[in-house]
Amino acid sequence: MNTLSKNLPRGIILLSQPEHLRLSHDDMLGALPAEYSGLPREHVEIDVTALTRRAPSPYDVGAAQCALVQSVRERLDPVRERYPDYRIVYFGSASIPLTIQLGFLLATWQQIEIVPHHHARRTWGWATDGKVSARLAEVKWPKYRDRTNGDAIIRVSTSHAVDRQVTLRAVPEPLVEIDISLEHPEEDAFTCLAEMHEVAHAFRKALDILGDDFPGVRCVHLFASVQPGMALLLGAQISSSMHPPVQTYRYGRHAEEGPYHMPAILVNGPNRPPPPQLTDEDVARAHRDREHLREDVKRMTSFALRAQRTVPKNWVADALSLPEGHTAFGATWLHLPPMHKTPLPKTTVDVSMRCIDDSFRLNPENAWQIDDHWLARLAKRIPADDERRRALRQLVLHEAVHRGRQTLTRTSSQEIGRFPKVLEEIDYHADVWAMLYEYALTEIISTSSVDKPEQFFRQLVRLATETMWAFDDDGSDLHRIQIRRLNRYLIWYWQYLRLEQAANGGESMTLERTLAILADKPILELAGPPVMTNAERSFFDLDAGRDYVPELAIYHDGRLHRHGTRVDFPIATLLRGVRNRDGNAILDVLRAAFEQTVRS
Structure with a gap:
């Protein structure tokens, strides 16, 4: 030697x-x-x-x-x-x-x-x-x-x-x-x-x-x-x-x-950047958000117990007060539980806990806990108090059904990222379930707020996607994104455009037509950016050069549609919107592909 x-x-x-x-x-x-x-x-x-x-x-x-x-x-x-x-x-x-x-x-x-x-x-x-x-x-x-x-x-x-x-x-x-x-x-x-x-x-x-x-x-x-x-x-x-x-x-x-x-x-990669210093107003607003959510969880509990006494035929009948439910929601949709069969009626909100590593969780004592810094990020994206309050209700509803029939608990969700297609279905079902129950909770208080269902559900889609971005925004640059996570965003932006297009069609947009859209999950997929894998999860590399061919594929009304980069559909701009966590920019680019698809 x-x-x-x-x-x-x-x-x-x-x-x-x-x-x-x-x-x-x-x-x-x-x-x-x-x-x-x-x-x-x-x-x-x-x-x-x-x-x-x-x-x-x-x-x-x-x-x-x-x-x-x-x-x-x-x-x-x-x-x-x-x-x-x-x-x-x-x-x-x-x-x-x-x-x-x-x-x-x-x-x-x-x-x-x-x-x-x-x-x-x-x-x-x-x-x-x-x-x-x-x-x-x-x-x-x-x-x-x-x-x-x-x-x-x-x-x-x-x-x-x-x-x-x-x-x-x-x-x-x-x-x-x-x-x-x-x-x-x-x-x-x-x-x-x-x-x-x-x-x-x-x-x-x-x-x-x-x-x-x-x-x-x-x-x-x-x-x-x-x-x-x-x-x-x-x-x-x-x-x-x-x-x-x-x-x-x-x-x-x-x-x-x-x-x-x-x-x-x-x-020698960068560590997660330290969270910004919270102002007194940030802390006070976070406390108000928890108090409001605690009141709303009590109200949701009352709603659930009422339904428990009447025993609805299925969860759709429970949420929409329709004796038979709705024909758009059949097959696997009907396996989802009514609200009273989720853990939600047994939960409360911990208004004193301010620092949570996971940003948001249901602790072993069945108390929802939310981190101050995450609430500050949410407020930056959803500044209006009433809209943020609704977004938090949707979040709790989404998580409640995960822990109900879907059995997506902390234990069962370990390494769940290995199954992106399964998780895509679970998340979409939970999103729609939460939206329909939010419709029911709003209708009880103000029927005028749901008079135009397409506008109401478009707002819910916007709030849901902004809430998702709040989880994906830790203050650092977004260099890569999980493919299944990007698919979830694209699915909901596509649904937003479907609701927008139906509302602009000149006909009265009924609740039935709105529900039919929500029950029909889009089938679309983006390809092109280099794929990276890490911890058995697949990511798109958003930093890669442009020596690849990006393309969006959609299976719509029985036909395959493929959209490559063109003047009115610059996919590089769409990916820049993803990197900037800018939902409006993504929608603006996606709209061209949507309009060509539905016209075909």
Whole structure:
């Protein structure tokens, strides 16, 4: 072994990170130099192999990343704290993104040694075989400064050469590019640790240059074709305080489209921004909102108990005071419960609890709890007190039916994001259920408020979507969105346009026609933006370049309609509306596709 220092450490921590190769404790001991045999040692294994193999896609590293962070915190950090003067000796065969992340978590390179796996010999340990030392090719450092906002690319090639053109497909317009490469990249290129250090130092210099001379760089895109030990040292160069976030990639090859890179772990990514300071008015308004909701929950309880005495035929009959319900709501709709068969009549509102990690929840004591900061976000989107009060009623109704017949509880909803189509149906049913009961609650107080049902339900759709955006707006930029979440928005914006079009048709818009629209869930889907997976959930990458073909497909009245980008339907503008969380902008773009679809 080529050690960092001629001086022996006081002890060693054997750090193994298996994934592609398994190794035993004896394998590690056999690869150590003889002078290390008598040193005190600890062994820590960071193994997230099970999670990476369970992932639905090789690029779904979210769960593995979380497990890696937790393993380091629980298993490695305590050992390092007990033995701060021990040297880490790394044996690894994990994926490059996970290894870079591990190096970043180690936060140092000075007390790390690498024991590589020899690709040709299939053994652990350094093997020179009389090879020429690996030499770093000349790096063409940027000779200018630029304060423009943008992204940077660093390509590191030590095991294979990284193709510049393939990386530009992933990041089409980088602000600056830096290439770090060996003169002759190959799997077993390195003959000693010092050669690895030369590459690591060049990478650190690249990050420092980007931080100093390109202050507008928002993210460094790292395309690394390197050995696992080299990946660990690269990650150890990233400073949480001095460098931008570093986006790692996984390399793949498509049978038709050829090689490509897909985003993997974002190393040194920004933490969720701290919530803004609440004003006295924010706090007072949040308290009023809870008080109003407590009054409304009592009123909903009275409504539910009344229906319990009369025993309606089904929930539609209960909500609309129609003995037989409504013909538009049949089949699976009728499995939903009336309000009195949900937990809602047994709930109350906790008006004293102001800080909730989940923003909104039903606690074990059956009390609805709402966070002050989330209520402030909701008020920003729905400033009118009466509309916000209605939005909160809809939210409670929606959650109540989830916890009733739908059985979507905290326990059953764990990892529910793995089933986006099922969740889409559950959410749509709960949304409509809540809207019909809100209609009933409003009609009791003011029949004039529901005289024009299409206007009333359009308002409910707007309030529902703004409430959804309040959950999706934590103050940070929206770089990606769950595909099923975007579908839910598009479904309801499409329904808004259907209600709008029916109302503008010149005929009187009856409650029956309105209900028929609500009972008919649109079938539509957006495609085009690159798909990312994380923790078994699929996302659209909203930061990607424009080298993809976006398209909207709708199955309407028995016909398939496909809408690509055109002058009156700029999908890029629609996606910008999504990124800006701007429902009006999304509606404006979607309207053109809607009008062409219904005219066909």
